[in-house]
Amino acid sequence: MTEVVTAAQMRGIESAAIEAGAVTGAALMERAGAGVVAAILRQWPEAQSATILCGPGNNGGDGYVIARLLAERWWDVRVLGMGDAEAMPPDARANRAAWQGEVAPLTRANLEAATDTDIVVDAIFGTGLTRAPAGEVLSVLKALGDCAAPLVAVDAPSGLCLDRGIPLAREGSVPKCDLTVTFEVPKIGHFIADGPACCGALEVVDLGLSHWRGKLGADTTRLIDAVPMVPPTEGTPHILPNFRKKTGHKYDNGHALVVSGGPSKTGAARLAARAALRIGAGLVTVASPPTALAENAMQLTAIMTRRCGGAAGLSEILEDARFTALCLGPSLGVGEQTRAMVRAALGPRFVVLDADALTSFEEDPSELFEAIAAVGEPERVILTPHGGEFGRLFPDENAALDAGDISKLDAVREAAQRSGAVVLLKGADTVIASPDGRSSIHAAHCARSVPWLATAGAGDVLAGLIAGLAARSDDLHRAAADATWLHVEAARAFGPGLIAEDLPEMVPRVLRDMGV
Numbered sequence: 189m190t191e192v193v194t195a196a197q198m199r200g201i202e203s204a205a206i207e208a209g210a211v212t213g214a215a216l217m218e219r220a221g222a223g224v225v226a227a228i229l230r231q232w233p234e235a236q237s238a239t240i241l242c243g244p245g246n247n248g249g250d251g252y253v254i255a256r257l258l259a260e261r262w263w264d265v266r267v268l269g270m271g272d273a274e275a276m277p278p279d280a281r282a283n284r285a286a287w288q289g290e291v292a293p294l295t296r297a298n299l300e301a302a303t304d305t306d307i308v309v310d311a312i313f314g315t316g317l318t319r320a321p322a323g324e325v326l327s328v329l330k331a332l333g334d335c336a337a338p339l340v341a342v343d344a345p346s347g348l349c350l351d352r353g354i355p356l357a358r359e360g361s362v363p364k365c366d367l368t369v370t371f372e373v374p375k376i377g378h379f380i381a382d383g384p385a386c387c388g389a390l391e392v393v394d395l396g397l398s399h400w401r402g403k404l405g406a407d408t409t410r411l412i413d414a415v416p417m418v419p420p421t422e423g424t425p426h427i428l429p430n431f432r433k434k435t436g437h438k439y440d441n442g443h444a445l446v447v448s449g450g451p452s453k454t455g456a457a458r459l460a461a462r463a464a465l466r467i468g469a470g471l472v473t474v475a476s477p478p479t480a481l482a483e484n485a486m487q488l489t490a491i492m493t494r495r496c497g498g499a500a501g502l503s504e505i506l507e508d509a510r511f512t513a514l515c516l517g518p519s520l521g522v523g524e525q526t527r528a529m530v531r532a533a534l535g536p537r538f539v540v541l542d543a544d545a546l547t548s549f550e551e552d553p554s555e556l557f558e559a560i561a562a563v564g565e566p567e568r569v570i571l572t573p574h575g576g577e578f579g580r581l582f583p584d585e586n587a588a589l590d591a592g593d594i595s596k597l598d599a600v601r602e603a604a605q606r607s608g609a610v611v612l613l614k615g616a617d618t619v620i621a622s623p624d625g626r627s628s629i630h631a632a633h634c635a636r637s638v639p640w641l642a643t644a645g646a647g648d649v650l651a652g653l654i655a656g657l658a659a660r661s662d663d664l665h666r667a668a669a670d671a672t673w674l675h676v677e678a679a680r681a682f683g684p685g686l687i688a689e690d691l692p693e694m695v696p697r698v699l700r701d702m703g704v
C-alpha cells in the first residue's frame with residue numbers, strides 16, 4: 189500500500205527520526221539532494237547546465253546540495269538564492285556555506301537572464317510554505333511558467349499547498365513542472381486538485397524513514413495503486429486478490445441488482461449491469477418498471493430481468509436475501525418515487541446510490557442521511573456523486589472546498605461523517621472516504637491520464653463496477669477503490685474513441701493482463 193501524508197505528517201516523520209538520533213537533518217538533506225540529482229541524470233542524461241533557485245528554508249538547503257553535487261559532475265551551475273544566509277535553518281545554512289560558487293539574488297530579472305540553461309530546479313518552497321507568496325518571489329514563480337528549459341521541482345512546485353493541492357496565492361502562481369521529486373512518501377497535494385498538473389511526473393526518493401512512517405497511526409490516506417511514478421510502477425498491483433472470483437457456485441460470487449429507469453431511460457442501468465457482470469458478480473438482474481420490461485429484455489441475455497413496480501415492488505424483490513448488492517440512481521428520475529425506492533433499498537446489503545438517487549434528496553439531504561443511519565449497519569451504503577451532485581448533498585462542505593478552505597480529501601471525509609455512508613467524489617482525482625476514517629485517492633494523471641473517459645455513461649459503468657465487486661465482497665470501501673482503478677485501467681486499455689459501452693468489454697483484457 190502506498191500512503192500519502194500531509195505536510196505536517198511528513199515533518200512529524202522527519203523529526204521523530206532525528207529526535208531518536210537515528211539520522212541527522214544534514215544527512216537527510218544530503219540524501220534528498222542526491223536523490224534529485226539522480227532523477228535529473230536519469231531523465232536528462234545529455235544535460236550539462238542548471239539554474240538552481242533556492243528558497244530561505246530547508247527546501248532551499250536541498251537546492252544548495254543539488255548545486256554542489258551537479259558542480260562536482262562538472263555541470264555549469266548557476267544559483268539564485270532568496271533571503272539572508274544567516275537567517276536560514278542550520279542545515280540549509282551549512283549547505284549554502286558549502287556552495288563555492290556565486291549566489292545571485294532570486295529575482296525575476298536574474299531568472300530571465302538565465303536563458304541558456306539546460307535545466308531549472310525549483311527549490312524555493314516545500315512543505316514549509318505557510319503563506320501566499322507575494323512580491324518578488326511571486327513574480328519569479330509566475331516567470332517560471334514561461335521557462336523554456338525543463339523545470340524540476342524539489343518536493344513540490346513552489347507555491348503549491350501540499351495538503352490541498354491548490355496554489356496559496358492566486359491562480360497561475362504555481363509553476364507547471366516537468367518533474368517533481370519528493371521525499372520518502374508523496375503528499376496529498378501531489379494528487380488532488382491542481383497538484384498533478386503542476387507536478388508533472390512524480391518521483392519519490394527513499395530517505396530511509398520507513399520505521400517512523402509506520403508510527404503515523406491510522407490517519408493516513410491510501411493511494412490507489414499504479415500512480416504515475418517515474419520509473420513507472422511495475423508488476424502486479426496489490427489489489428489483485430480482490431479481482432479473483434471465488435471458485436464454486438455462481439451464488440458464491442454474489443447477486444447484483446440494478447434498478448432501471450422507465451421507457452427510453454433504460455440504457456444507464458444496462459451499462460451498470462453489464463459492468464457488474466463483467467467484473468465478476470455471479471449473477472446480475474435488472475429490476476425494470478413493467479412499462480420498460482420489453483425494452484430491457486430485448487437487449488439483455490446473460491443479465492436477467494425482473495418486473496419491479498416502484499418502491500413496493502423493490503421491497504418485494506429484496507425479500508430474497510441472495511441479492512448482495514444493489515445499484516440505483518442512473519436515469520431513475522428525480523423525485524419522491526426515487527426517494528421511496530432508496531428507502532426501500534437500504535438494508536442488509538451493499539447499496540450504491542448514484543445520479544438521480546442523490547439528486548432526489550437535494551431539498552433535504554438529512555432525510556437520506558437519517559435513512560442510512562436507520563439501517564444500523566455501518567459501511568453498507570456508498571454515495572458516488574460527481575462535483576455537482578456533491579454540492580447538492582453537502583452544500584457546506586462544498587462551499588468550504590470551493591473557497592479553498594479545506595481540501596477535496598477533507599471535504600469528502602466530512603461528507604462521509606455527515607452521511608454515515610462511504611462517499612466517492614468523482615473526477616480526474618477521485619477521493620473516497622468512509623465513516624470509519626479510511627480514505628483513498630486515485631489520480632488519473634500523467635501515464636494514467638484518460639481524458640476520453642469523460643464520456644456519457646462512464647459514471648453508470650463505475651457504479652456498476654462497484655456494485656459488481658461489492659456483491660462478492662465484505663468491504664465496500666475496498667470495492668470502490670478497486671473499481672475506480674479498474675475503470676481507468678479499462679479506459680487506458682481501449683484508448684481514445686472510447687464510449688461507455690466499451691468499458692465493460694475491456695475488463696476481461698485488463699484482468700488477463702494482471703494475471704487474474
Ligand SMILES: NC(=O)C1=CN([C@@H]2O[C@H](COP(=O)(O)OP(=O)(O)OC[C@H]3O[C@@H](n4cnc5c(N)ncnc54)[C@H](O)[C@@H]3O)[C@@H](O)[C@H]2O)[C@@H](O)CC1
Binds near residue numbers: 217314315319343371
Ligand atoms: N526537515 C528535514 O529534515 C528535511 C527537509 N527537507 C526539505 O525541507 C523542506 C521543508 O523545509 P522548511 O520546513 O524549512 O520549509 P521550506 O523550505 O519549504 O520553506 C520555509 C521557509 O520559507 C519561508 N516562507 C514560507 N512561506 C513563504 C512565503 N509565502 N513567502 C516567503 N517566504 C516564505 C519560511 O519563513 C521559511 O523560511 C522540505 O520540503 C524538503 O525539501 C529535506 O531536506 C529532507 C530533510
Ligand SMILES: [K+]
Binds near residue numbers: 343345
Ligand atoms: K520547491
